[in-house]
Amino acid sequence: MTTDLKHTVRLARVDILLIMRNRSALTNAVLMPLLVAGFLIFTARAQAADQVPFMLTGQVATLALFAPLVNLAGFYTTRREELILKRLLGGPASATAILGGSAAGATAVYLLQVVALCVAAVPLGVGLPENPLLLLAGVLGAAALFSLVSMVISGFSSTGELAQIATVPFMFLCLFLSPAIVPLDALPEQLGRIAEYLPMTPVTELIRTGFLGDEGEGGGVLPNLGLLAAWVAVAAVVARRWFRWDPRRG
Amino acid sequence: MVDMSTQTLTHTDTAVEVAGLRQSYGEFEAVKGIDFTVPSGGLFALLGTNGAGKTTTIEVLEGFRPAAGGTVRLLGLDPYRSRKALRPRVGIMLQESGLIGDLTVAETVDLWRDLHVRPMERVAALALVGLTDKSGVRVRQLSGGQKRRLDLALAVVGRPEVLFLDEPTTGMDPEARIATWRLIQDLVAAGTTVLLTTHYLEEAERLADRVAIMHRGEIRIAGTVPEVVAGHGDRVAFLVPAEAPIDSLPRIDGAAPEIVVDDGRPTARYTVTGGEPDGRAHRTVATLLAWATSRNVTLNRLSVRPASLEDVFLTIVEENR
Numbered sequence: 314m315t316t317d318l319k320h321t322v323r324l325a326r327v328d329i330l331l332i333m334r335n336r337s338a339l340t341n342a343v344l345m346p347l348l349v350a351g352f353l354i355f356t357a358r359a360q361a362a363d364q365v366p367f368m369l370t371g372q373v374a375t376l377a378l379f380a381p382l383v384n385l386a387g388f389y390t391t392r393r394e395e396l397i398l399k400r401l402l403g404g405p406a407s408a409t410a411i412l413g414g415s416a417a418g419a420t421a422v423y424l425l426q427v428v429a430l431c432v433a434a435v436p437l438g439v440g441l442p443e444n445p446l447l448l449l450a451g452v453l454g455a456a457a458l459f460s461l462v463s464m465v466i467s468g469f470s471s472t473g474e475l476a477q478i479a480t481v482p483f484m485f486l487c488l489f490l491s492p493a494i495v496p497l498d499a500l501p502e503q504l505g506r507i508a509e510y511l512p513m514t515p516v517t518e519l520i521r522t523g524f525l526g527d528e529g530e531g532g533g534v535l536p537n538l539g540l541l542a543a544w545v546a547v548a549a550v551v552a553r554r555w556f557r558w559d560p561r562r563g
Numbered sequence: 564m565v566d567m568s569t570q571t572l573t574h575t576d577t578a579v580e581v582a583g584l585r586q587s588y589g590e591f592e593a594v595k596g597i598d599f600t601v602p603s604g605g606l607f608a609l610l611g612t613n614g615a616g617k618t619t620t621i622e623v624l625e626g627f628r629p630a631a632g633g634t635v636r637l638l639g640l641d642p643y644r645s646r647k648a649l650r651p652r653v654g655i656m657l658q659e660s661g662l663i664g665d666l667t668v669a670e671t672v673d674l675w676r677d678l679h680v681r682p683m684e685r686v687a688a689l690a691l692v693g694l695t696d697k698s699g700v701r702v703r704q705l706s707g708g709q710k711r712r713l714d715l716a717l718a719v720v721g722r723p724e725v726l727f728l729d730e731p732t733t734g735m736d737p738e739a740r741i742a743t744w745r746l747i748q749d750l751v752a753a754g755t756t757v758l759l760t761t762h763y764l765e766e767a768e769r770l771a772d773r774v775a776i777m778h779r780g781e782i783r784i785a786g787t788v789p790e791v792v793a794g795h796g797d798r799v800a801f802l803v804p805a806e807a808p809i810d811s812l813p814r815i816d817g818a819a820p821e822i823v824v825d826d827g828r829p830t831a832r833y834t835v836t837g838g839e840p841d842g843r844a845h846r847t848v849a850t851l852l853a854w855a856t857s858r859n860v861t862l863n864r865l866s867v868r869p870a871s872l873e874d875v876f877l878t879i880v881e882e883n884r
Contacts (some may be wrong), residue, residue: 404656
């Protein structure tokens with residue numbers, strides 16, 4: 314194992330320990346998103362049983378907006394303001410390992426939630442994922458993308474709470490301009506066309522295709538993989554430009 | 564004695580080299596072209612008022628930011644560009660702790676140990692800073708001084724060749740401060756190079772081989788403590804007698820005494836410069852005793868001492884106010 318990877322895993326372990334130890338973080342990052350997902354899936358089931366696969370796969374995508382985005386943005390910001398990031402940067406771990414460690418911890422939480430929904434999918438009649446590798450690619454791509462976006466949002470936030478609030482507009486954009494909750498063809502035509510190119514659309518399409526095995530309305534795996542990779546690259550460039558290690562003082 | 568036996572051998576006699584370092588924040592020039600070196604195994608104290616440029620200088624040396632001008636070398640390498648190679652060889656204690664409050668002391672040290680290649684045992688690191696009995700306590704429950712001690716443990720747990728200590732004893736009680744001084748002296752004796760910044764001038768006076776006093780981005784004076792205080796004269800002081808008005812106190816070499824309040828009582832203090840160092844204090848005391856005898860007053864708490872680092876520091880600040 315390379316030193317960077319070893320450090321990333323070690324720092325991720327600390328973050329998972331801290332989430333499990335902190336009741337509020339455990340509730341906000343792990344339990345609440347699952348409860349909301351469960352509520353939406355069971356509501357869809359009560360309305361029409363054939364909506365369950367759509368809603369369940371949409372929720373697998375939506376969960377990426379919690380631990381890897383909302384919580385991570387708060388985490389990075391609080392740690393910067395408390396000089397923990399700087400303290401870590403003064404040690405042997407690289408910047409990539411320090412930021413990647415927290416992102417890996419958030420990704421592990423997200424994966425745990427995805428597994429919970431995969432298990433729930435069996436009694437709900439959806440069955441197990443048809444293409445687990447593609448599902449994993451979508452999930453990991455989403456985690457990478459939203460971790461980078463959390464760094465960007467953290468860069469212009471002065472407290473952990475403000476960072477979490479600052480994620481809300483982006484969250485709404487992702488939820489309502491993507492096929493996560495409503496199909497794209499239910500949106501006004503112009504809006505639907507724009508939504509096709511927004512980051513949550515390829516995430517949802519890849520996850521849905523991975524889970525259900527058909528290519529849905531999103532237009533194929535490769536274009537979605539390409540679009541997601543492009544958004545990850547853009548987010549990486551912006552995160553590099555905007556993320557700050559030093560708190561804003563004075 | 565601190566066991567630093569597994570630290571990598573340094574292949575240079577000079578651990579820190581700073582030449583013409585400049586650093587600005589927008590229009591404000593924080594560091595205006597400073598030079599100093601620290602030999603391997605030495606303890607160098609960088610002193611100065613708030614805003615003097617110490618932290619900026621230290622942060623460049625620690626590799627947190629690149630040098631805007633001039634050259635900086637740490638163990639022969641550029642600390643910003645060669646961060647990856649240097650960090651395992653360097654220990655850093657920041658001015659503020661930056662510790663994770665929800666981890667215990669033991670978990671914090673274990674995290675740091677796991678990031679290093681050849682760390683000390685946790686028990687040894689905690690024993691060094693006197694925190695053995697706090698091993699299971701959450702960091703947020705430690706006092707300010709205990710957090711500083713934990714921070715010091717983290718700075719040394721990787722057996723660094725160069726140790727940066729930024730205000731290491733701030734918030735410590737006197738016992739912990741003396742224990743920390745002893746630890747720093749042990750580290751230096753074991754071959755570690757230490758770069759210290761402190762507001763406690765007696766700390767620098769007691770620990771440092773060499774000191775530099777920064778003011779407004781420049782090094783105003785540097786050298787060993789005796790070199791720095793040399794030329795700043797002696798201080799002769801006594802309590803102002805109740806029977807003698809302040810304006811009746813004699814002038815020495817044309818200069819009136821400075822009146823300071825010591826223990827709530829006015830104290831006259833003369834700065835005696837010029838002439839032979841061995842003779843000037845003698846002459847001054849003789850003059851004062853002759854004056855006291857002629858007035859039939861007693862000079863209580865009459866004392867003579869050479870200038871201290873604090874005197875030099877205050878003189879530099881006053882001269883540049």
